[in-house]
Amino acid sequence: MKPALLENWKSKYPNVELINMYGITETTVHVTYKQMKQTEIEGHISNVGQPLPTLHTYILGSDHKLRPVGVPGELYVAGNGLARVT
Known part of the structure; x- marks a missing residue:
């Protein structure tokens, strides 16, 4: 996403x-x-x-261990909102 593309829209609708x-x-x-x-x-x-x-959400490395804040990795998702595999 390129946030700068929102500038005109935000200017027109500042309270949204x-x-x-x-x-x-x-x-x-x-x-x-x-x-x-x-x-x-x-x-x-x-x-x-x-x-x-x-x-x-968790950011994990290829070793499936947590990555420090700011270090790239893969986004892993857990919780009740996740689909169940049957």
Whole structure:
């Protein structure tokens, strides 16, 4: 996502909250959310935000161990909002 593309829309509708939603198929629709504020738009900041209340997210390495904050890895999702494999 390129937050700068939201500038015109945010200028026209300054009282509307912009929410960035991210999701993968296994969770049906969305996993995380983040309100996009002027700081994100002007600073070109794009991230997936916080997990929805029924989910937990973890960034793991190829060794399936937790990665430190800011270190790239794979997004793993857990919780009641996750689809069940039968």
